[in-house]
Amino acid sequence: MASFAILTDSTSDLSPDLLERYNIDYAPMNYTMGDAEYPALLDWSIHSAKEFYDFMRQGIIIKTTQVPVPVFESKFEQYLKEGLDVLYVSCSSALSGSYATSLNVAKSVMAKYPGRKIRCVDSLISSFGEANLAIVAYEERNKGKDVDEVADYLESIRLTRNQFATVENLEYLKRCGRVSATSAFFGNFFGIHPLIISDKIGQNYAIRKIKGAKNVIPELVEEVKAAVVNPEEQTLYISHADNAEQAIAVRDAIMAEVPFKDSHLGIIGPIVGASVGPGTISIYVIGKEVTVQGGAS
Amino acid sequence: MDGTVLTGEDLYSLFTNGYRNLKQNASIVDALNVFPIPDGDTGKNMSMTWLGGIENVDKEEKSAGKMAKAFSKGTLLSARGNSGVILSQFVRGFSQGIKELDVVTPPDFILAMEKASQKAYSAVAVPTEGTMLTVMRECIENTGVQDADYTEFSPLFTDIIKGMKKSLLNTPNILPCLAEAGVVDSGGAGLLYIFEGMNMALQGHMIEESEMEEDTAETPEEFFTPDSKRRSMRKRHVRYAIVAAASGEGMIEYFKNEGVLAVIDGGQTNNPSAKAFVDAFKSVDADHIIVLPNDGNIILTAKQAAKIFDPEKVHVIETKSMAEGYSAMSMVDYSLPTVDALIHEMTHYLPNVTTGYITTATRDANINGVDVKEGAYVGLTDDILSCDTDITEATLKMFASLPDIDDKQVVTVFYGKGISEEDALSLGDALMEKYPLLEFGYINGKMDVYSYMFAIE
Structure with a gap:
């Protein structure tokens, strides 16, 4: 019997089969279109991924909200009642207020269940970087570690999760303020593709520019090569916002040059998707610790 | 120029160099406008006015009085803007002060300067202090030059300029709107540049005409009040x-x-x-x-x-x-x-950027195997690549003859003067039809010589 439950949230972009395979639950955030609010479900049972990204392509503004307090309360209580502790692996605190909210809710819920524990870990990343930490939690739990041991471990390794992403249109990131870069960086130029990393405080940081769509893949391969540590022991994770064709091309190019054990392709969920926009490709590898920090966003 | 007296020819040199120094710094004077919008033209108006004087004289005129008279007449005719009118009246007073004289001594010059500022004051219905009028007056009144015994012009000019600067820097303390804008009076600054130029001529340094072509000097720090917002913006x-x-x-x-x-x-x-x-x-x-x-x-x-x-x-x-x-x-x-x-x-x-241009041929020629017809559109990179009477055809042919066009990804279209955005977009459509994999962007470059410039990357 597991000693603690593993909980993440909608920005982990974990597909239903991965959630099931690694016995991970998630607390949904919400997205709104006009007046309608929907829970950001990772099984795409409300809007399909294609529908969702087509809405964005048509210019429909999608806004997102953090995990609501009652959702945290019911998830936490559900496990504590069962006699389990809870490990919550959150979206980067630089991207969502969910982590901050979870700390407060955890405190009040724990007061009702003496002896039980809720640990909240700020992943300082999102999408498959966050998901990977939740999966690591599963593996570490299987080794018999308790919630504190695993939470401490995750906090010690989180900055080794490297993100390399390119977006088709920077407007989405700019609009929701979820990217760090000076306005001079963007400028009014054509054919420029920014390379976006998750920096050491968990911000999306446009670290450099790639000119010309054809140069994007070779540059991504170079970035992965430079950052990765022990690729033969890890899975290459790539998530995309309704851009499977390019994601496959990126995967094939990386796999041809870097000896990853295997690879996993997935869809960027509605919350991350709403802030990066359709067409985004995001790569996650375990590698050197991230030391870069972008300027104020 | 022997430095003890000024002849007509000497005055000509002083006037000319005064103009050149003002012209060189005209944009600084322009920038000292009270309103934070780029409409300042004091420097331009003053230099145009002063130039009118220079253009009206016979530069070989020996008599200082006659030189000044002709100069004054020219400035009166070319005066523009308030600052120009005041300046031309100042010159008029000065010329009246020396009209009988063939050579001018330092004491003559001081008297003429006093007349000049009186005339300038009388040109304005309600004289405002804290403007160039104040600078004109105080540079004599407040420096004690009337009581000093100058035998040479050089120390006199040094003292007058010192007085002008002091008076100029004090203008924001007199005129609230200057203090608010954080600047000194622009007309006063223009006057200072004229006198500094005249002083340079006195020292034998004539500003080369070729040195005047650019007007990019920066505004001196002291022309802004200590707490001026412009100081930090500058x-x-x-x-x-x-x-x-x-x-x-x-x-x-x-x-x-x-x-x-x-x-x-x-x-x-x-x-x-x-x-x-x-x-x-x-x-x-x-x-x-x-x-x-x-x-x-x-x-x-x-x-x-x-x-x-x-x-x-x-x-x-x-x-x-x-x-x-x-x-x-x-x-x-x-x-x-x-x-x-x-x-x-x-x-x-x-290394991957190809620059393409579309322009109009100025004559018939056969270059690089292309038959060029006068008046037709020519497409070129380093070589002439195409020619056609139709601009779209000339462009398409040029693109077709780029050897590495299939490796290109992004084309930025800069369209020149006389080309509308619509024209540019429809040319882009024709290119896109031919090269569907290229990404296109458009910038209104308003170039003079080229109808189009392409950054093909």
Whole structure:
């Protein structure tokens, strides 16, 4: 019997089969279109991924909200009642207020269940970087570690999760303020593709520019090569916002040059998707610790 | 010029150099406008007025009195703007003060200056203190020059200029609107530049006419009040400053908008002097200056200017066209830690940039196997590649003859003066139909010579 439950949230972009395979639950955030609010479900049972990204392509503004307090309360209580502790692996605190909210809710819920524990870990990343930490939690739990041991471990390794992403249109990131870069960086130029990393405080940081769509893949391969540590022991994770064709091309190019054990392709969920926009490709590898920090966003 | 008296010819030299110094600094005077909008024209008005005087005289006139009279007449006729009218009245008073004299001594000059300021005051219905009028008056009244015993002009001019400066710097204390704007009076500043120029002539330093072409000098710190907002806006220390040469109104504006701190207007022929570059370098306060000459013919000029100014600090990126300059700018990232890293980013993709132009042939010719007809549209890169009476055809043919067009990804279309956005977009449509994999962007470059310029990357 597991000693603690593993909980993440909608920005982990974990597909239903991965959630099931690694016995991970998630607390949904919400997205709104006009007046309608929907829970950001990772099984795409409300809007399909294609529908969702087509809405964005048509210019429909999608806004997102953090995990609501009652959702945290019911998830936490559900496990504590069962006699389990809870490990919550959150979206980067630089991207969502969910982590901050979870700390407060955890405190009040724990007061009702003496002896039980809720640990909240700020992943300082999102999408498959966050998901990977939740999966690591599963593996570490299987080794018999308790919630504190695993939470401490995750906090010690989180900055080794490297993100390399390119977006088709920077407007989405700019609009929701979820990217760090000076306005001079963007400028009014054509054919420029920014390379976006998750920096050491968990911000999306446009670290450099790639000119010309054809140069994007070779540059991504170079970035992965430079950052990765022990690729033969890890899975290459790539998530995309309704851009499977390019994601496959990126995967094939990386796999041809870097000896990853295997690879996993997935869809960027509605919350991350709403802030990066359709067409985004995001790569996650375990590698050197991230030391870069972008300027104020 | 012996320095003890001024003849008619001496006055001519003084007037001329006064004009040149004012002209050179006219934009500074313009910038001292009270309203924070770019409509200041005091410097221009004063220099036009003064020039009218110079153009009206016989430069070989020996008599100082006759020289001044003719000069005065010229300024009265060419006076423009309030500042010009006041200045022309000042000159009128001065010329009346010496009208009987063939040579002028320092005491004569002082008396004429007093007459000059009285005349200037009388030109205005309600004289306002804190303006150039105050400067005209105080430079004599408050300096005690009337009581001193000058035998030479040089110390007299030194004292007059000192007095003018003091009076000028005090104008914001007299006139609230100047204090509010954080500037000194622009007309007073113009007058100071005239007198400084005259003093230079007295010392034997005539400003070369060729040195006057550029007017990029920076406003002296002291022309702003200590708490002036403009002081801080004026010049900010930066790690990297980019200086570029460009021609065409739209291109100049574009480079400015994209963060080029000093754009040198190369004019229609895009051929600025080394001095223009040096002046541009002086106008920025940066650890490193990166220069984009943007024309194959001015790379050497830029390099020479860099050598003169500070070869350690100035780095020339050899952009051979504005399209290359655009490409280099598109890769700028000021957060890079070293200038070498920044230059690496800016130059990384440059070898891949092809610059294409569409212009009109000025004569019939057969070049590079292309039959060129006068008046027809010519497409060219380094060579003439196409010619057609139809602009779209000329463009399509040019693209078709680029050997590496299939490797290209992005085309930025800069359209020139006389080309509408609609024209540019429809030309782009024709290109897109032919090259569906290319990405197109459009910029209104308002170039004079070229209908179109293409950055093909």
